[in-house]
Amino acid sequence: MSPESISELPALWSHEPHNHLRFEPGDKVSEIDAEATPGFTGSKQDAPALQAERNERFAGLQEMLYANSRSGDHRSVLLVLQGMDTAGKGGIVKHVVGAGNPQGIQYRSFGKPTPEELAHHYLWRINKALPAAGHIGVFDRSHYEDVLIVRVHNLVPPDVWGARYDEINAFERELVDTGTTIVKVAMFVSLEEQKKRLAERLDRPDKYWKYNPADIDERLKWPLYQEAYQAMLDKTSTEYAPWYIVPCNRKWYSRLAVLELMIEALKGLDLQWPPAGFDVEAEKQRLKDA
Amino acid sequence: MSPESISELPALWSHEPHNHLRFEPGDKVSEIDAEATPGFTGSKQDAPALQAERNERFAGLQEMLYANSRSGDHRSVLLVLQGMDTAGKGGIVKHVVGAGNPQGIQYRSFGKPTPEELAHHYLWRINKALPAAGHIGVFDRSHYEDVLIVRVHNLVPPDVWGARYDEINAFERELVDTGTTIVKVAMFVSLEEQKKRLAERLDRPDKYWKYNPADIDERLKWPLYQEAYQAMLDKTSTEYAPWYIVPCNRKWYSRLAVLELMIEALKGLDLQWPPAGFDVEAEKQRLKDA
Numbered sequence: 001m002s003p004e005s006i007s008e009l010p011a012l013w014s015h016e017p018h019n020h021l022r023f024e025p026g027d028k029v030s031e032i033d034a035e036a037t038p039g040f041t042g043s044k045q046d047a048p049a050l051q052a053e054r055n056e057r058f059a060g061l062q063e064m065l066y067a068n069s070r071s072g073d074h075r076s077v078l079l080v081l082q083g084m085d086t087a088g089k090g091g092i093v094k095h096v097v098g099a100g101n102p103q104g105i106q107y108r109s110f111g112k113p114t115p116e117e118l119a120h121h122y123l124w125r126i127n128k129a130l131p132a133a134g135h136i137g138v139f140d141r142s143h144y145e146d147v148l149i150v151r152v153h154n155l156v157p158p159d160v161w162g163a164r165y166d167e168i169n170a171f172e173r174e175l176v177d178t179g180t181t182i183v184k185v186a187m188f189v190s191l192e193e194q195k196k197r198l199a200e201r202l203d204r205p206d207k208y209w210k211y212n213p214a215d216i217d218e219r220l221k222w223p224l225y226q227e228a229y230q231a232m233l234d235k236t237s238t239e240y241a242p243w244y245i246v247p248c249n250r251k252w253y254s255r256l257a258v259l260e261l262m263i264e265a266l267k268g269l270d271l272q273w274p275p276a277g278f279d280v281e282a283e284k285q286r287l288k289d290a
Numbered sequence: 291m292s293p294e295s296i297s298e299l300p301a302l303w304s305h306e307p308h309n310h311l312r313f314e315p316g317d318k319v320s321e322i323d324a325e326a327t328p329g330f331t332g333s334k335q336d337a338p339a340l341q342a343e344r345n346e347r348f349a350g351l352q353e354m355l356y357a358n359s360r361s362g363d364h365r366s367v368l369l370v371l372q373g374m375d376t377a378g379k380g381g382i383v384k385h386v387v388g389a390g391n392p393q394g395i396q397y398r399s400f401g402k403p404t405p406e407e408l409a410h411h412y413l414w415r416i417n418k419a420l421p422a423a424g425h426i427g428v429f430d431r432s433h434y435e436d437v438l439i440v441r442v443h444n445l446v447p448p449d450v451w452g453a454r455y456d457e458i459n460a461f462e463r464e465l466v467d468t469g470t471t472i473v474k475v476a477m478f479v480s481l482e483e484q485k486k487r488l489a490e491r492l493d494r495p496d497k498y499w500k501y502n503p504a505d506i507d508e509r510l511k512w513p514l515y516q517e518a519y520q521a522m523l524d525k526t527s528t529e530y531a532p533w534y535i536v537p538c539n540r541k542w543y544s545r546l547a548v549l550e551l552m553i554e555a556l557k558g559l560d561l562q563w564p565p566a567g568f569d570v571e572a573e574k575q576r577l578k579d580a
Contacts, residue, residue, distance in 0.1 A: 274498065
């Protein structure tokens with residue numbers, strides 16, 4: 001038996017990340033310590049080897065999910081990443097999701113809506129991007145922008161965005177009921193760390209492309225965003241699609257944490273290699289003669 | 291100077307793969323040695339370290355391509371993979387394309403057309419899957435199925451598929467003219483090696499899902515496929531979108547070869563990190579105050 005199956009805990013974790021990081025009613029955004037590494041007993045030095053090992057585990061499970069879709073299993077997994085600029089969403093995509101096989105990954109980022117998107121219901125573009133059977137979908141920002149930036153910037157009246165929490169819950173309920181496991185990750189970086197990361201983008205010509213002057217405008221609205229995040233977490237962390245709070249000042253930690261959340265979600269599907277949909281012995285004979 | 295810039299040759303290659311593997315008029319499919327490792331001076335033992343190093347180069351160039359699209363560069367790269375079952379298309383996707391950042395990769399496989407696809411022109415589904423600006427698109431099978439399986443199985447009359455070679459050339463001409471670099475890879479595995487690989491799929495329950503009884507039907511038509519591949523190469527290997535012939539009996543070789551083809555295609559774009567689209571010093575000041 002592997003240590004994992006004895007302890008139910010992945011190596012170097014004192015608590016199961018999917019329990020330990022889950023948003024609980026009463027949790028306050030203002031009290032999140034972005035510097036922390038909750039539940040992790042190792043250090044930064046342990047991270048590369050552990051990440052490599054867990055990336056393989058993730059990739060193996062991802063392949064099995066994909067394999068099952070070939071035999072009619074319609075299940076999928078959707079990773080939703082939300083966080084202020086520089087929280088490290090891109091790093092999760094590159095270093096965690098990137099461990100998977102592109103064949104089974106559907107990445108989609110949601111920026112400012114296009115005119116066509118604006119002409120539709122805000123969930124229209126979300127629906128179009130949902131992962132196919134057997135796929136892991138990744139939303140780099142998501143429908144939650146419609147209760148975050150939209151709320152902070154008053155892009156629609158309060159009664160409109162105010163109604164969206166329930167709409168989103170109903171939407172996600174249906175997704176879950178039809179076979180999509182949703183992993184919602186709220187990534188928190190401190191204001192000081194954000195300043196450092198933005199400064200780095202301004203210091204390095206190979207990072208200019210990641211910098212957007214609007215990032216500072218958003219930064220200045222952090223108190224309003226805190227309120228919007230708090231409301232989002234309070235109102236949309238459901239039993240069927242809970243939010244996870246991931247402190248992100250230490251990139252190595254946030255990547256390991258999201259990796260464990262994804263592994264746990266995949267393990268929860270109780271995947272096995274699908275049985276042959278054909279007569280194996282008969283096919284062996286056919287092949288012999290072919 | 292790096293060895294690469296002195297010799298113009300990547301390490302362990304005696305010839306530039308993009309020249310050496312290019313299909314030339316008169317090349318015969320029947321004479322392809324799938325076991326060969328043309329142009330490679332190293333051995334299988336060298337492959338893992340070299341691949342890791344070149345994967346990084348590929349990933350770096352891919353990021354730069356993506357970065358440029360943020361400043362209005364509309365260019366993209368499209369990798370087209372064709373080959374008989376077990377040639378290793380999936381391995382290329384996993385081990386070569388998988389080195390890239392999911393953010394900038396658009397993978398699409400083309401299986402049997404759906405009723406909706408059949409109700410449209412055969413390029414309809416292809417057009418919908420073209421890579422966005424800054425992206426690397428990957429076609430796992432492609433519009434070439436419409437002159438391969440379609441021809442072999444008489445799915446449309448000869449005058450219909452016969453007209454497609456010119457149509458495809460015109461289509462690709464337009465793609466290239468509008469900023470897409472096309473890398474077309476024809477992957478060749480020998481009949482004996484294919485038998486071995488199909489047998490492995492039948493021997494291992496974790497591989498059953500990759501096996502399809504129809505693979506044997508296709509195998510039995512190999513002479514017809516050879517003709518169809520020959521015609522495809524003869525008629526659609528153009529100056530602006532040439533075919534590359536990649537022997538695939540040795541997976542490690544085929545992966546290294548396609549990796550070099552992709553790196554060369556990306557290098558051909560003369561990418562630099564895009565300049566800042568804002569006043570760097572002014573932004574530094576704004577950040578300081580924010």
